[in-house]
Amino acid sequence: MILDGSFDAPxxxxxxxxxxxxxxxxxxxxxxxxxxxxxxxxxxxxxxTFHQAADGRTLSSPRMTSQEVLILCAGWAFRYYQLAxxxxxxxxxxxxxxxVHPLAAFERSPNYSVQALTDVRYCRLDGVDLKRELLANPVxxxxxxxxxxxxxxxxxxxxxxxxxxxxxDRIFHFAxxxxxxxxxxxxxxxxxxxxxxxxxxxxxxxxxxxxADVCQVVINLRKKGAIDVSDGELxxxxxxxxxxxxL
Amino acid sequence: MILDGSFDAPxxxxxxxxxxxxxxxxxxxxxxxxxxxxxxxxxxxxxxTFHQAADGRTLSSPRMTSQEVLILCAGWAFRYYQLAxxxxxxxxxxxxxxxVHPLAAFERSPNYSVQALTDVRYCRLDGVDLKRELLANPVxxxxxxxxxxxxxxxxxxxxxxxxxxxxxDRIFHFAxxxxxxxxxxxxxxxxxxxxxxxxxxxxxxxxxxxxADVCQVVINLRKKGAIDVSDGELxxxxxxxxxxxxL
DNA sequence: CGAACTATTGATAATACTCAATTGCCGTGG
DNA sequence: CCACGGCAATTGAGTATTATCAATAGTTCG
Numbered sequence: 001m002i003l004d005g006s007f008d009a010p011x012x013x014x015x016x017x018x019x020x021x022x023x024x025x026x027x028x029x030x031x032x033x034x035x036x037x038x039x040x041x042x043x044x045x046x047x048x049t050f051h052q053a054a055d056g057r058t059l060s061s062p063r064m065t066s067q068e069v070l071i072l073c074a075g076w077a078f079r080y081y082q083l084a085x086x087x088x089x090x091x092x093x094x095x096x097x098x099x100v101h102p103l104a105a106f107e108r109s110p111n112y113s114v115q116a117l118t119d120v121r122y123c124r125l126d127g128v129d130l131k132r133e134l135l136a137n138p139v140x141x142x143x144x145x146x147x148x149x150x151x152x153x154x155x156x157x158x159x160x161x162x163x164x165x166x167x168x169d170r171i172f173h174f175a176x177x178x179x180x181x182x183x184x185x186x187x188x189x190x191x192x193x194x195x196x197x198x199x200x201x202x203x204x205x206x207x208x209x210x211x212a213d214v215c216q217v218v219i220n221l222r223k224k225g226a227i228d229v230s231d232g233e234l235x236x237x238x239x240x241x242x243x244x245x246x247l
Numbered sequence: 248m249i250l251d252g253s254f255d256a257p258x259x260x261x262x263x264x265x266x267x268x269x270x271x272x273x274x275x276x277x278x279x280x281x282x283x284x285x286x287x288x289x290x291x292x293x294x295x296t297f298h299q300a301a302d303g304r305t306l307s308s309p310r311m312t313s314q315e316v317l318i319l320c321a322g323w324a325f326r327y328y329q330l331a332x333x334x335x336x337x338x339x340x341x342x343x344x345x346x347v348h349p350l351a352a353f354e355r356s357p358n359y360s361v362q363a364l365t366d367v368r369y370c371r372l373d374g375v376d377l378k379r380e381l382l383a384n385p386v387x388x389x390x391x392x393x394x395x396x397x398x399x400x401x402x403x404x405x406x407x408x409x410x411x412x413x414x415x416d417r418i419f420h421f422a423x424x425x426x427x428x429x430x431x432x433x434x435x436x437x438x439x440x441x442x443x444x445x446x447x448x449x450x451x452x453x454x455x456x457x458x459a460d461v462c463q464v465v466i467n468l469r470k471k472g473a474i475d476v477s478d479g480e481l482x483x484x485x486x487x488x489x490x491x492x493x494l
Numbered sequence: 495c496g497a498a499c500t501a502t503t504g505a506t507a508a509t510a511c512t513c514a515a516t517t518g519c520c521g522t523g524g
Numbered sequence: 525c526c527a528c529g530g531c532a533a534t535t536g537a538g539t540a541t542t543a544t545c546a547a548t549a550g551t552t553c554g
Contacts, residue, residue: 081407089407103399106392111400138382145353148395152350153358155399159406160328160336163455167542200501208410210543215502414510447533457511462534 017050017123020073025097025185028071030143031125031133046129052121059122060100060114067127070100075120076197079112080205090206092155093117093178093198097185102148105131118197154181162208167217170207175227175234189233196234203229264297264370267320272344272432275318277390278372278380293376299368306369307347307361314374317347322367323444326359327452337453339401340364340425340445344432349395352378365444401428409455414464417454422474422481436480443481450476 023029031046050073053059059070059077077094091112094100101110105127134141154177161173175196182194189195198206200214207214222228228235270276278293297320300306306317306324324341338359341347348357352374381388401424408420422443429441436442445453447461454461469475475482 081403083407083411087411089411091403091407103392103396106389107396107400112403135382135385135388141382142353145350149350149354152399152402153354155402155406156328156338156359159402159409160330160338162406162409163453164330164334164336199499206410211500212502212544213542215500219502446531458532459512459534460510462532466534 014050016121017073022073022097022185026143027099027147028097030140031130046133047126049124050121051124052119053116055116055119057116058113059116059120060110062109062111062113064109067104069104069125069127069130071123071125072096072098072100073121073123076117077114077120078117078202078206079110079114081112088205089208090202092151092158093206095181095185095187099147102144102151105134117202167207167209167213168220170209171203171214171217172221172226174203174206175229176236179234179236192236192239194234194236195232196229197232261297263368264320269320269344269432273390274346274394275344277387278377293380294373296371297368298371299366300363302363302366304363305360306363306367307357309356309358309360311356313356314351316351316372316374316377318370318372319343319345319347320368320370323364324361324367325364325449325453326357326361328359335452336455337449339398339405340453342425342428342432342434346394349391349398352381364449414454414456414460415467417456418450418461418464419468419473421450421454422476423483426481426483439483439486441481441483442479443476444479 017023017032020028023032060066072094074096076096077100079091079094079100081089081091083089094114100114100122101107104110134144157177158174161170165173178196179194182188187195200211200218203209203218204211204214209217218229222230222237225237228237264270264279267275270279307313319341321343323343324347326338326341326347328336328338330336341361347361347369348354351357381391404424405421408417412420425443426441429435434442447458447465450456450465451458451461456464465476469477469484472484475484
C-alpha cells in the first residue's frame, strides 16, 4: 500500500521523472526537454509537481474544474461516467505516459471522472504555463495535436466496435487496441505478451456487458486460440485472428 | 440536383460565405473575422475555396491525405468506417458549421470516410495557413481547442450510450444529442422541432441496429410520447423524457 | 481459518437480429 | 392516366444472443 499525496518533498519526484522510462513518450520528452533548453528563445519552464495515489482513489471528478494537465507516470487508471442508475461506464483505460485530460487546457471541465486502477504516480503541469509554451513552440503544439488525434482515433474505433460488435467482438477488439497502445509505450513483457491488470468487472464496464458474460467470452476466446487473458496478463495467441478487423 | 465542383468561379462563393447564417458559428466568425483585420499585427488571410457536392458524394476518404480543413457550409454529411464485411459504421453526423476533420492539421490521415447526406456546400481552408494563424492567434487557438473538446464530449457520450444502451436508449439519446447540436447552430424549425433528413437505414448504421429494429423503436418512441421522427423532422414531445440521461 | 473479493457455472427470461414478405410512396415512361 | 420499378418503411415469425439471478468455487489477505 502506498500513501497518497505528493512525493516531491524529498526531492525525488524530479529524480524519478528523469529516470522514468516513459520519458521517450512523445509528450514528456517534448514538454520537458525541448521546451527547456533547446529552443532557447523565450521558452520557460512549465511548473510541475509530482503525486501518487493508491489503487481505487479518484484522481479527478467533474466538479474539479482545474486547468491543470496530469500525466500518468506509473500505474493504470481509467476515465468513467457515473450513470444515473448507479452503474458506471468506463470510457478509456489510461496507461503510463497518457494524459489524463488531453483537452484540459480548453475544456470548461470534463464531465467524466478518473480513478486509479492500480497504485499510480502522476505529474501535474500548470495549465497556464503549458498553454504559453504551446503557442511559443510549434513542435509541442504538433505533439499535443497528434496525441489528440490518436485519442480520437481510438475513441472512434471503440464506439464503432461497441455499435456493431457482439460480446466477443467487443472484448477481443478492446484487448487488441489496448495491446497496440501498450506496444507503442514499450510495455511488453515479451513478444505478444502484455500486462493486463483489469478484472472481469472492469472489462464488463468498458464493454457494456455483464461480468458473467465477460467470463464466458474470455474463456471462449482462449479456447478458440485468439487471446488469453489470465493472471493479470494478456497473451495474443494467434496473429491470424488479429486480421479480423475493420478496414 | 446540383452539380459538383467549385462554385467560386462566378465569385459568389465569397458572397454566399458572407451571407451565410452559419457565420456566427464559433469557428467561422473567428477564422474569418478575427484573423483578418481586428488583431492586425502580422495576421494574414487564410486562403480558401468554395465547393459543392450532390447527395451521396464522397467528400473525403482515407486515401486522401490532405492537410486541408473543410467546413460544411450548408447541407448534412456523415463520417463513417467502411467495415470489412461490407457494412458501414457511421461515426458522426455533420451539420452546417461543422469541421469535417477537426484534427486535419495534425493527423496523418483520418481513417474514416465522409459522405454527403444531402446536397452540400463546403469551404476548404489551407492547412498551412490555418496552422500559422493558430500559433499567431490565441483566440483562434482556443476556439479550435473548444471545438475539439465538444467533439470529444459528444463522442464519449455516444460511445457510453452504445455500450450500456438498449435499442431504444441508443436511438433516443442519439436524437437528443443531435437536437442539442442543432439548437446550438440555430437550426430549429420551431420550439422542439428540428430538421432530420436521416432515413431509418442511416439511423441503423449510426446505432448499430438493423433497419427493422429502428423502425419498431421509432414507432414505440412516438407511442410513448418521447420523440417523433417523421417527414424529415424530429419533434421532441415531452421534455420530462429528456431528463432520462446519465449524470 | 475466516472474510472479502473475484471468477466461474447454469437455468431462465428478456432482448435484438434475421429473414422474408408487404405496404406505401415517388418518379418514369408507356 | 395508369402501370411499373425502385426505394424506404413496416410487419411478423422464428432464432440467436445477452441479461438476470443465483449459487458455487478460487484467491488473497488479514
